[in-house]
Amino acid sequence: MTSRSDIVDLIDAADAARYGAKAARLARLSKAGLPMPPGFAISTADGARIASQGAGALGPALDVALARLEEARGRRLGDATDPLLLSVRASAGEGASGAAAILNIGVCAMTEAGVARRVGLSAARELRLRLILSFAPVALGVDVDALEQALSQTPAEALAGAPPSGAAPSGDRAAELARQIAALEAVVLEETGAPFPATPREQLDLALAASARGWASPRARMLRMARGDDPEAGLGFVVEAMALGIGPGLCGAGSADSRCARTGAPLLSGRWLAQGQGEDAALGLRQPTPLTGHGADTLESAEPGALAALAEAVRGAEAAMADAVRVEFTLENGAVSLLDAVTLPRGARAAVRIAVDLAEEGRLTRAAALLRIDPRLLIEHLHPTVDPAAPREVIGRGLAASPGAAAGPVAFSADAAEVFAARGEPAILVRMETGPEDIRGMHVAAGVITARGGMTSHAAVVARGLGAPCVVGVGDMKLDPEAGVLSAGGRSFREGDVITVDGGAGEALAGAAPMVQPEFSGAFATLMVWADAHRRMGVRANADTPADARVARGFNVDGVGLCRTEHMFFEPERITAMREMILADGPDARRAALARLLPWQRADFVELFVIMRGLPVTIRLLDPPLHEFLPRSDRDLSDLAKAMGVPVAKVRARAAELAEINPMLGMRGCRLGVTVPEIYEMQARAIFEAAVEAAEATSAPVVPEIMIPLVSTNREMTLLRERIEAVAEAVREERERGFSYKVGCMVETPRAALRAEEIAEGAEFLSFGTNDLTQMTYGLSRDDSGGFMRAYLAAGVFPEDPFHSLDVEGVGELLLIAVERGRRGRPNVNLGLCGEHGGDPASVRFCELAGFDYVSCSPYRAPIARLAAAQASILARRDRDDGAPGAA
Amino acid sequence: MTSRSDIVDLIDAADAARYGAKAARLARLSKAGLPMPPGFAISTADGARIASQGAGALGPALDVALARLEEARGRRLGDATDPLLLSVRASAGEGASGAAAILNIGVCAMTEAGVARRVGLSAARELRLRLILSFAPVALGVDVDALEQALSQTPAEALAGAPPSGAAPSGDRAAELARQIAALEAVVLEETGAPFPATPREQLDLALAASARGWASPRARMLRMARGDDPEAGLGFVVEAMALGIGPGLCGAGSADSRCARTGAPLLSGRWLAQGQGEDAALGLRQPTPLTGHGADTLESAEPGALAALAEAVRGAEAAMADAVRVEFTLENGAVSLLDAVTLPRGARAAVRIAVDLAEEGRLTRAAALLRIDPRLLIEHLHPTVDPAAPREVIGRGLAASPGAAAGPVAFSADAAEVFAARGEPAILVRMETGPEDIRGMHVAAGVITARGGMTSHAAVVARGLGAPCVVGVGDMKLDPEAGVLSAGGRSFREGDVITVDGGAGEALAGAAPMVQPEFSGAFATLMVWADAHRRMGVRANADTPADARVARGFNVDGVGLCRTEHMFFEPERITAMREMILADGPDARRAALARLLPWQRADFVELFVIMRGLPVTIRLLDPPLHEFLPRSDRDLSDLAKAMGVPVAKVRARAAELAEINPMLGMRGCRLGVTVPEIYEMQARAIFEAAVEAAEATSAPVVPEIMIPLVSTNREMTLLRERIEAVAEAVREERERGFSYKVGCMVETPRAALRAEEIAEGAEFLSFGTNDLTQMTYGLSRDDSGGFMRAYLAAGVFPEDPFHSLDVEGVGELLLIAVERGRRGRPNVNLGLCGEHGGDPASVRFCELAGFDYVSCSPYRAPIARLAAAQASILARRDRDDGAPGAA
16 A cells, blocks of 8 residues: 555546556546546545545645646636536445445535536536435435435425426526525534535545545445455545536436347447436436437437437447446536446346357457356256246246256146147146156156255256256145145146246246247357367267257267266166066076167167267266166065066065165176176177167268276276177177277276276276266265255355366366376376266366366257357466466 | 206205295204205206206206215215115295105115115115105106006005014015015006106106196196286205105104194194104004103103104204294104294184293294284184184074174074073074164173174174174074074074074074183283384274273273264163254254253263273264164154154154265265254263363363364364364353363365365364275275175275275375375374274274374274284384485
């Protein structure tokens, strides 16, 4: 902090850290030569000195600055014939947002006549009234209620009923205003024991001191803290000559958006209020009118020339800010003055359109345009969403398990959902929870709602894979499938009644809510092309079935990074064969059941390879524990026994044998592969035979990547790799065709990360399954974390949910260790990430920095990952360039 | 490998790597001046050359060595009047055990008369017969059956009926032997097409070549591999002059133990066979007789002078080997010759006694004595064991969950066990599985058997804590508690029938098996005193209750390293209060229920502190998920609801709410502490109040160490530490007493290990819970690993069960990372290990190398840990000394 006062002309106040954000913005606008009142900025350091010692602490510097301003404006503060009026606006330092402004400083008994000479007596008195009303509470601590009571005892039209400009004020009105001023000044005298400050300089000093002290008060610091602002942020000031929105000629104030905040279209829009100042429009005392259009009261109709001048100023502001802007302006006797220009707040779609348009207009580089978009905003482009403007009747709230929105008839069973689908009315499937038997119904449903379950429940995982909107854990709703009634939000719904699922908000709504449809073309498509051109990392999709692969290909991914083969086993015929395998006595019976699965799986793989032709496909061998394929209830187990023709005791015994205390840490993944070799042998065979057939069908080589899950020791890899090689050799001989393939390790146990060097020696790729790796690194089951995750996030124990955004400090370090060691074991080992973090922008950036070759995520998040990867590449390049010797 | 032959006199063959283990032993014995036949050693390098090129490859070196031997013995090979006879014995290189010997080389038609001059004609012919019988199959590849058939066509007493020494051979017998020799030589001629080697030198060369080739054959290599030997191990030879155990005067062969192999008492024992050679005693053709004792046929009775000479030689061998030995000897005409001396194979108790005795006799340093004992052997000292000599009728096999053995009446319920105990007949509790409700019955039972469960099942954990023998997962047994029948091993047992549980072998036996009782005094006690003097690391005990602490103190531990406070909640009254707490609505009701638990817990802590006075006590705050305290079956839940006077629906709802998919990774440990603050607050209060009271009672300060479980982020530590500090402050004020305490972190998630630096900044100690850390590092639930652990160990996927012996490569690296980072965060942070690995010697050694301050284990394993820690200290010191600049 300097001990000398630090006051500069606005044009020189570009340093936001020193003069606050508002001053810096105004400096930028001033530099661009835009029409603005002259002014100066007081640094935040000076603001702190004012808070402790009053404005006098600024010493002669304030006088000098004032003098320069007077000279620039050609008026003097307190001048009796043509006085200068001032505005004092707070300019908060970094990490905080500002405080209110005090306008019309300088109007007082002494100068009223001078002001009246310029704007008429009524307007002058109105300005004086406004000053007292805003100044007295803020700077003098006068009770607002007392002021309003005093006003209410005089005619109420004083403020609200100001006549349109041009009409001569009646003597009555001026007299009325004088009475009101007198009444307010009496309140001030009574409440403070002193008259309202009589001189403009006194007003200025007090305004500065009161604002600075208020900002520094403990209460304000606490408020900043509560808002998440930096409580230590400083406060500077912007002092400008007033542009008067009240007076003769075309006068008023308003705000203008350089582009449409909803669509991003390059159309000027906004609102203004004739004979108004600053925030009058927002106060709602009078209805502001649109700037544009052919209505009677638009500025365009009233004064096309003024609108043109405003439009030019807005264009200038946009250029100065290098972004779409929302401008605050005043019209004084037809002349436009800009008071501020902030970046335009905008919806997701507008953000994309504006960034692309600005780049195409040459105002931004493409890289800068890509950096402008928060990748998560793209979700709105990818799914239908409930129109934010539409009214919504919420009947239940749960977890936002899969984004998008859909409306349709309620179906209480998968079968009912299929019936509705057959009629061309995709249903909203509403269940307590879903299981493998619901898969077909989910495929044809428009959306899914469950009463139970968390973010990794069956319903949530499957819906995300399908890209269908889904809300889970809607605890308040009551479901009586027998009676066919859903009770929610105090209403009852029968099968066929229409409801809406809003998977983005995690809500169920009554009726069919109006939708905004997804938008893949236009600016979005352009942005994606640019993103692909800028990114280094590949973006693959997690695709479990040919249908998923088709969606993925539509999202222009670089391959399949994770095909969870178990999802191929849930169709009714297949799960029967799977269950036979599980109930089989010994390897031969197991092989017989698996032989029935082989053609299905092979056919799926052929289709997958053909769809993804030319792109890599990573297939994970069976991962879940076998009990996931058995029904759970006693009744379903009996049914299964009957259907299979085996004693129910045997089925129960097998189910009991397979039951696990901690399934996440149990007999699954490669442990199954090692101990029940027939399963992986069948899968390897299906993959290789499919590779041969797909290569013949497409006349292009297919190089499948076989991924082994849940590895914790290198010996698991080598053992399974040998078995896979044996199957490959057998298929090569049988088919008399050569083919190549890769075998890799899914790194999802901390131990696999630590042992990555030796594992990579026998693995062509390492793909990090960060879902499970996070669970194991924290010792935290995602399914069981619901009970305390909210409390943990609220208390800041976890800064973020580590299942949403990669825990860089813990899981991330394991990744870095594994990357370094994996490369030591095999310098060209391919490195990927295939957890849900692959669709999280911060995690994608981490992967870029860690040098991953690709990330893989749900197809519906692929555009997010593509943009995030592009941003990560751009930032990494920038960091490198900054760190380069030439730049140092 | 040198290209020059490498043959040395036996006395110079001390280098086992060069001449094989047997040659090295004989060199040691020779150097000690013990009575031994002269001989020389052929190196393993030469053995390899013989295998490829025959004995000729040795060139003149063999002639030179033979000449020296002839000179030393004063006889010449092939001499017609007094020929030298030779033995050729294999001396396997390191990593393998040897092959058979060929004796009596040098007796043939040409020398028979010369030998007969020395030993008589019959003995000479018998030696010749023996040579052919052993030489022809090994060196000439003649079929053994053919030889035996030829022999069987001549009188059968030829070998077995050799007359006692001194009796003159009848002419008939010599003639009979001549016919047998002729018959065997005819077989050799027929089978090989060549006569039996006619010259002694030919015999020697062929014996060497055949043995060397056999050793190098693929079949022998595979056998070595199958045995776990090094298939590449080399083979050297020991060639000695024969000491003839057949002939006139006192002749024979036998073996002698320098100390008792069972008890370790310093008493010579052994067996011998008059007129016998080498392995005759082992062949079982004639019954050998004891060396000592006053029976008619003992050596002591027959020739006390010879026994005295043998005893002196054995003492010499013991001195030379610096250990108790088993000696192989020959008596030739009254003179003792040692043929070999190996370290005495011995039982666990003998091992301790011998090591201690040798050290007290000054033959070993105490450090060397400590290193002699495999710490795991101490288990036999600590628990009753089934007499290994007794017959056993096994009725069921399961997992050896807790060592020791006990016999008693079968009890099918905890209540029944209490009834038997009241009658003074501690029972064997036999259950499907156990739960908290069985605790009292387990306390009074002699042993526990369950049909279900793994190494961390309730029964296994509790039994280990109690030191009671336990076998779990006995799948084959059928239990019908309603009918009161246990069916196992084809037999039925009713309540009260006596059975035996062998927790060391993991078996259930019918009836009361004879037991060997534990032995804490004598050599064992001495060894423990020495161990404590040599170890650097502390050894603490895991003790959950005052009763445990008393046992621990009896085992002379350095404190309590882990008190699992939840085990204090399972007694009937307490679990009721605990369940009320769980079912409570809101913090106030929870506090009320906890207030009832407080006095119990405080009283337990007071007792614990008083028992452990002067020693540190580490108390872990509540760790398990709350559902572990609720009953499981629907019926028990109803009973609970009735007892508590709450609706059963509420109890069921709460149980459903608390149920978890992966309890290991769920709402437990500090997650419970953070989200339900009242529990840890009560526990902290109980600890502090107890510390005050115990300090008053003992007039010594008590410094409790409070351990926070399942930490994954530093924020959990800081938040809970603050709350604990607040409780401490409150107790200080209420009690008007100062006290100090420590707060530490139980490191059991990989993330806590990675973040140890920041965690240690706010933690006075880090204690590694390697059970859970292993589960999370591998992604492997110990309870669910039973399904594949055996297969994994058998296939070598895991070299050892990582829950038994610390996985040095994975979990161990996390420990090393955490130790280094923890010290960075707090240089004097106290480091301990409190998983079950604390009782595993290899893991203890790892902890020594990692610089831990202590390990903590079950009280019953503390002696093992104390010895292992002493060994680790000794070895570490040795490594340091070896690595010191002076030693380099």
